[in-house]
Amino acid sequence: MKKVLILFSKSEWKKSKPPQDEAYRYSYEYFYSLCKKNGIQMYRASYEWYDYKKNIFKHAWIFNNKGNDWQRVHNIRPDLIYDKTKARLEIFHKKELIGENFPFINDLLFTQIIDNKFLNSLMFRQWSKAGWLIRNKNELIKILKKITTDKVVIKPLRQSGGEGIQIFQKKRASQQVILNQTYLAQDFIDSSHGIPRITKGLHDLRMIMVNDKLVYSLVREPSKGSFLANLAQGGIVRFIPSTNIPKSVSPIIRHANKLFSAFYPRIFSIDIMFDRKKRPWVVELNSMPGLYFPVGEKLYMVRMYNELSTVFKKFFKDTREII
Numbered sequence: 001m002k003k004v005l006i007l008f009s010k011s012e013w014k015k016s017k018p019p020q021d022e023a024y025r026y027s028y029e030y031f032y033s034l035c036k037k038n039g040i041q042m043y044r045a046s047y048e049w050y051d052y053k054k055n056i057f058k059h060a061w062i063f064n065n066k067g068n069d070w071q072r073v074h075n076i077r078p079d080l081i082y083d084k085t086k087a088r089l090e091i092f093h094k095k096e097l098i099g100e101n102f103p104f105i106n107d108l109l110f111t112q113i114i115d116n117k118f119l120n121s122l123m124f125r126q127w128s129k130a131g132w133l134i135r136n137k138n139e140l141i142k143i144l145k146k147i148t149t150d151k152v153v154i155k156p157l158r159q160s161g162g163e164g165i166q167i168f169q170k171k172r173a174s175q176q177v178i179l180n181q182t183y184l185a186q187d188f189i190d191s192s193h194g195i196p197r198i199t200k201g202l203h204d205l206r207m208i209m210v211n212d213k214l215v216y217s218l219v220r221e222p223s224k225g226s227f228l229a230n231l232a233q234g235g236i237v238r239f240i241p242s243t244n245i246p247k248s249v250s251p252i253i254r255h256a257n258k259l260f261s262a263f264y265p266r267i268f269s270i271d272i273m274f275d276r277k278k279r280p281w282v283v284e285l286n287s288m289p290g291l292y293f294p295v296g297e298k299l300y301m302v303r304m305y306n307e308l309s310t311v312f313k314k315f316f317k318d319t320r321e322i323i
Contacts, residue, residue: 001041002316005060005078006291007095009086011046013059018044018070027292031305033065038309043076047085047094055101078102080315082308084288087115087158103319105311106287110263114287115158117184123259124282127252127272129186133157134179141174143185151188156181160286162228162235189281191273195219197244202227204235205272205280207242207249208289210307211265212257216300217242239300249280256285265311 019025032042045060057076064071081104085091092112099108106114113119121131132143134154144152152173156164167188168176194200204220220235222228228235249272260266269289272280293301 001036001039002080002312003041003043003076003078004035004080004082004312005043005045005057005076006082006084007045007047007098008084009046009091010048013046013049016046016059016061018061018063023295024292026295027301029063029065030301031291031308032063034305035309035312036065038313040309040312043073043078045076047091047098050094050098052097080105080312082312083108083111084291087111087160087287089158103315105315106266106268107263110260110266110268111287114268114285115160117155117157117284120282120285121184121186124252124255126255127280127282129189129281131184131186134183134185135181136179137174137177140177140179140185144170144173147185147187149188149190153186153188154179155184155186155284157184160288165228167227189273189275189283191275193274193276193278195274196246196278198240199238203273204283205245205249205274206269206286206289207245207253207272208267208269208304209253209256210267210304210311213307214242214253215304215307217245218300237294239297246274246278246280248278252280252282265315267308267311 019028035042041062043060043062045057049057049059051058058074060073060076062071062073081098081102083095083104083106085095095104095108118131118133121128132146134140134143147170150170151167152170154166154177166177191202195203195205199219199221202222205217206220207217208215216239218237218239220237222235252270252272256270267289269286271283271286273283274280
């Protein structure tokens with residue numbers, strides 16, 4: 001049986017536990033059980049549990065679907081690593097060391113490209129607001145002269161989940177902003193007029209891609225008084241039929257597929273906002289769309305998990321053929 005290890009971020013082994021939220025736990029247990037039916041044993045481990053001398057994961061969690069419980073296991077050498085760590089440079093360095101001994105999905109170079117918001121704005125220039133790199137308040141003051149909207153958006157280059165994003169009135173931004181790393185400054189996108197047939201107000205449309213295929217889509221809406229629609233920032237998520245997505249995003253998908261064709265397999269998402277004129281703008285890309293699905297969204301959950309299982313199986317098949 002092949003071994004696929006889901007790699008996640010910091011965690012102290014002695015205090016670690018399986019997912020405590022019931023819905024999260026159900027999602028992972030369903031996915032692990034599905035993979036096992038396809039001849040794949042799933043593991044869950046932090047990059048901190050890796051022994052860089054022995055090139056082995058000292059600890060990991062598995063789900064025993066027969067016993068319907070989670071178990072601690074040790075000394076794991078996976079055949080493949082499915083990367084679900086946070087987009088941070090200090091973690092990426094650790095992954096590069098692990099990647100010298102084990103293959104990753106996504107390819108680490110693809111992850112590095114996808115998770116850089118400045119590169120996103122360059123690669124999708126036709127559908128992206130111009131962006132400027134800022135490292136301190138003096139640079140911000142100069143850049144604010146180029147911002148054309150009343151508000152300015154300031155984003156960390158690599159963090160996900162809406163973490164570190166700051167939105168200010170342009171005229172007060174230089175007094176209010178907190179800068180402790182390199183950021184991207186961009187015009188504000190007014191998405192308050194919604195998306196036809198999907199939502200009437202502020203939003204963020206996420207499309208999840210597996211290779212060239214749009215697997216499912218969802219719209220995220222911010223909580224009252226907020227502009228951030230990320231689930232981690234209190235946003236509300238609704239899954240939507242792909243048939244409802246405006247055709248104006250099709251050129252964006254085609255461009256992404258052509259742009260990233262050298263990377264296979266690839267799993268990523270594209271986040272889009274629509275302005276007052278219903279024009280789509282690429283906000284960012286994400287190399288690690290979530291494995292969690294809310295209760296009641298089993299249709300989309302099963303669809304995504306089947307795609308991932310197929311990706312794993314094809315990876316092992318292609319590897320055998322090369323050998």
